[in-house]
Amino acid sequence: xxxxxxxxxxxxxxxxxxxxxxxxxxxxxxxxxxxxxxxxxxxxxxxxxxxxxxxxxxxxxxxxxxxxxxxxxxxxxxxxxxxxxxxxxxxxxxxxxxxxxxxxxxxxxxxxxxxxxxxxxxxxxxxxxxxxxxxxxxxxxxxxxxxxxxxxxxxxxxxxxxxxxxxxxxxxxxxxxxxxxxxxxxxxxxxxxxxxxxxxxxxxxxxxxxxxxxxxxxxxxxxxxxxxxxxxxxxxxxxxxxxxxxxxxxxxxxxxxxxxxxxxxxxxxx
Amino acid sequence: xxxxxxxxxxxxxxxxxxxxxxxxxxxxxxxxxxxxxxxxxxxxxxxxxxxxxxxxxxxxxxxxxxxxxxxxxxxxxxxxxxxxxxxxxxxxxxxxxxxxxxxxxxxxxxxxxxxxxxxxxxxxxxxxxxxxxxxxxxxxxxxxxxxxxxxxxxxxxxxxxxxxxxxxxxxxxxxxxxxxxxxxxxxxxxxxxxxxxxxxxxxxxxxxxxxxxxxxxxxxxxxxxxxxxxxxxxxxxxxxxxxxxxxxxxxxxxxxxxxxxxxxxxxxxxxxxxxxxxxxxxxxxxxxxxxxxxxxxxxxxxxxxxxxxxxxxxxxxxxxxxxxxxxxxxxxxxxxxxxxxxxxxxxxxxxxxxxxxxxxxxxxxxxxxxxxxxxxxxxxxxxxxxxxxxxxxxxxxxxxxxxxxxxxxxxxxxxxxxxxxxxxxxxxxxxxxxxxxxxxxxxx
Numbered sequence: 001x002x003x004x005x006x007x008x009x010x011x012x013x014x015x016x017x018x019x020x021x022x023x024x025x026x027x028x029x030x031x032x033x034x035x036x037x038x039x040x041x042x043x044x045x046x047x048x049x050x051x052x053x054x055x056x057x058x059x060x061x062x063x064x065x066x067x068x069x070x071x072x073x074x075x076x077x078x079x080x081x082x083x084x085x086x087x088x089x090x091x092x093x094x095x096x097x098x099x100x101x102x103x104x105x106x107x108x109x110x111x112x113x114x115x116x117x118x119x120x121x122x123x124x125x126x127x128x129x130x131x132x133x134x135x136x137x138x139x140x141x142x143x144x145x146x147x148x149x150x151x152x153x154x155x156x157x158x159x160x161x162x163x164x165x166x167x168x169x170x171x172x173x174x175x176x177x178x179x180x181x182x183x184x185x186x187x188x189x190x191x192x193x194x195x196x197x198x199x200x201x202x203x204x205x206x207x208x209x210x211x212x213x214x215x216x217x218x219x220x221x222x223x224x225x226x227x228x229x230x231x232x233x234x235x236x237x238x239x240x241x242x243x244x245x246x247x248x249x250x251x252x253x254x255x256x257x258x259x260x261x262x263x264x265x266x267x268x269x270x
Numbered sequence: 271x272x273x274x275x276x277x278x279x280x281x282x283x284x285x286x287x288x289x290x291x292x293x294x295x296x297x298x299x300x301x302x303x304x305x306x307x308x309x310x311x312x313x314x315x316x317x318x319x320x321x322x323x324x325x326x327x328x329x330x331x332x333x334x335x336x337x338x339x340x341x342x343x344x345x346x347x348x349x350x351x352x353x354x355x356x357x358x359x360x361x362x363x364x365x366x367x368x369x370x371x372x373x374x375x376x377x378x379x380x381x382x383x384x385x386x387x388x389x390x391x392x393x394x395x396x397x398x399x400x401x402x403x404x405x406x407x408x409x410x411x412x413x414x415x416x417x418x419x420x421x422x423x424x425x426x427x428x429x430x431x432x433x434x435x436x437x438x439x440x441x442x443x444x445x446x447x448x449x450x451x452x453x454x455x456x457x458x459x460x461x462x463x464x465x466x467x468x469x470x471x472x473x474x475x476x477x478x479x480x481x482x483x484x485x486x487x488x489x490x491x492x493x494x495x496x497x498x499x500x501x502x503x504x505x506x507x508x509x510x511x512x513x514x515x516x517x518x519x520x521x522x523x524x525x526x527x528x529x530x531x532x533x534x535x536x537x538x539x540x541x542x543x544x545x546x547x548x549x550x551x552x553x554x555x556x557x558x559x560x561x562x563x564x565x566x567x568x569x570x571x572x573x574x575x576x577x578x579x580x581x582x583x584x585x586x587x588x589x590x591x592x593x594x595x596x597x598x599x600x601x602x603x604x605x606x607x608x609x610x611x612x613x614x615x616x617x618x619x620x621x622x623x624x625x626x627x628x629x630x631x632x633x634x635x636x637x638x639x640x641x642x643x644x645x646x647x648x649x650x651x652x653x654x655x656x657x658x659x660x661x662x663x664x665x666x667x668x669x670x671x672x673x674x675x676x677x678x679x680x681x682x683x684x685x686x687x688x689x690x691x692x693x694x695x696x697x698x699x700x701x702x703x704x705x706x707x708x709x710x711x712x713x714x
Contacts, residue, residue, distance in 0.1 A: 051665050052664070052665070053661055054657070054661065074664060074670070075661055075664035075665045076663075076664040076665075076666075076667050076668055076669050076670065076673075078665075079664065079665055079666055079667035080667045083665075084665070085665050087662065087665075090662070091656075091658050091659050091661075091662035092659075093659050093662070093663070093676070093677060093680055094680055094681070094683075094684065095679065095680025095681055095682065095683030095684050096676050096677070096679070096680035096683070100676075101663070101666070101668075101676070102666075104666075104668055104672065104676065105663075105666035105667050105668055108666075108667035108668055108669075109666075109667040112667075116669060116671060116672040116675070147680070147683075164666060168666065168667070
């Protein structure tokens with residue numbers, strides 16, 4: 001049976017500022033969802049809240065996987081339950097080699113009860129696996145020896161996110177603007193990579209301003225976020241329409257959410 | 271504020287202690303005479319304050335010299351845990367316990383090439399003409415400061431490495447300085463002389479036989495690197511946390527020679543190392559690496575000086591410090607460039623990573639430049655573990671603690687990458703993991 005990630009009336013604050021004001025969404029394994037919305041609408045907040053960032057406080061509502069509440073769990077515990085976030089701004093960890101980092105991550109995900117110091121996935125198999133995955137993403141296997149994201153270009157960082165996703169094989173993957181800041185070649189590589197990986201075993205939430213990633217990964221559902229709420233849900237044609245026409249009509253249809261959105265943007269930028 | 275009368279017995283040794291020490295030693299007059307000379311310097315330095323520039327942050331108030339005495343009793347040679355012994359093949363090894371040499375070995379092949387390696391006193395007596403002109407005369411002088419003078423008067427055992435002209439020693443050599451009994455004052459000396467075109471690697475470590483006894487090390491390291499020679503020297507300080515470590519260390523690097531010097535500070539209650547890198551010959555180079563991991567109430571202090579004395583010299587110092595609990599680390603670094611030392615390139619950097627709110631780190635770089643055509647840069651950073659790094663690792667299923675440990679190891683990795691001796695890198699990585707509390711270790 002496929003798993004279900006269910007977000008119910010989720011309210012999230014950053015510091016004292018409420019950002020999400022009652023988000024509802026259901027993502028089933030195997031589905032592709034697109035999340036669109038103007039700046040300040042709360043897309044990245046939703047991504048961080050799902051991943052379990054300690055600075056994003058869930059003030060009410062819930063997140064569960066197959067009825068198991070994960071709202072109180074730490075980010076590592078969520079990851080071990082199959083949650084994955086591809087970061088908009090991947091973090092640099094100097095001195096930690098890509099291969100070592102991913103090997104530890106894979107060991108924890110595949111053996112969720114693993115404690116620090118306990119066995120890692122066997123080196124030989126791990127090496128073969130990561131090499132295959134890197135080749136599939138057109139990555140130089142030398143990257144495995146480099147320090148995590150240290151000195152990587154924007155495109156290299158995003159590919160590194162997709163590589164980690166490929167190695168960890170999550171049940172639910174959230175891609176936070178994985179296509180931003182990339183040239184069209186890089187977008188194509190990342191999009192194709194994602195398309196190869198997504199399938200019946202993975203539910204995907206693609207957060208994007210653009211439509212490019214969605215050309216390769218056609219969503220069954222498109223959600224529009226405004227003022228911390230999902231104001232509209234449609235199919236792939238909604239994404240297309242928003243891409244063509246922008247958010248003006250959405251704002252007109254939802255004046256209250258649009259006002260909230262403007263307020264959030266003002267609060268964040270001042 | 272009035273200055274209280276200096277209590278000699280608290281900060282050092284009186285004449286009575288010295289006379290008793292001398293009476294128990296069996297050694298040539300020229301050595302005793304040198305000790306007496308050093309003791310007079312010591313007595314006068316005891317009357318003056320320590321240089322505030324170097325010592326004002328080093329808290330010696332609770333230090334009590336009377337608690338520690340040199341020993342003439344035959345040292346116990348029971349098992350002493352070491353980090354480096356038996357980890358690789360060595361060309362020779364030596365061990366000193368409580369200030370006495372308990373073991374010394376040099377491969378017959380190296381001995382046949384004229385390499386000298388072993389107990390300093392024995393070799394000083396056997397090769398006086400060769401060694402006397404260098405011992406406590408070129409790199410460290412007894413009048414350098416109170417601790418150098420104290421050491422010069424009381425030096426006990428020591429490691430000597432002498433490599434003749436053109437001889438390249440492939441295998442590293444190992445030296446162990448250990449304490450086995452409570453209350454021991456030990457004055458170990460390390461003298462390395464590389465003649466022109468010679469090459470060698472010396473790995474030295476310190477160790478306490480258990481965690482309970484208190485000890486005092488007033489040490490001295492002299493590294494004299496001849497023209498076109500290359501020396502790699504590692505000192506891994508791993509005393510228990512009841513040991514005082516006070517050391518004056520200096521390396522002289524001649525024309526086109528290179529010195530790669532790695533200082534590791536893991537143990538001790540309080541440690542202060544004065545480290546001089548003297549680039550005395552044209553185009554001499556020195557790379558200095560520091561790895562320090564302080565925990566509990568440890569206080570670890572460094573005063574480093576990269577002194578460019580000749581044209582076209584190059585120095586590069588990178589110290590990395592990790593602090594946890596209520597530990598304190600002090601690094602005061604100086605690059606000095608003499609007027610004659612044009613076209614020099616000096617670099618120094620110290621990065622500290624704080625794992626606790628209650629730890630404290632002072633990093634103070636400095637430059638003193640008298641030449642006008644030089645490139646000197648310095649930097650110091652102090653930071654905490656970045657929460658975004660932790661979250662990123664956690665979002666990959668890595669626990670907060672494991673993430674923190676990876677970040678700490680990564681922090682040190684940058685300096686490990688500069689250490690060319692693999693077993694040192696491996697040993698450091700393992701020891702740091704141990705200090706982080708990672709018990710079972712997965713082979714990577």
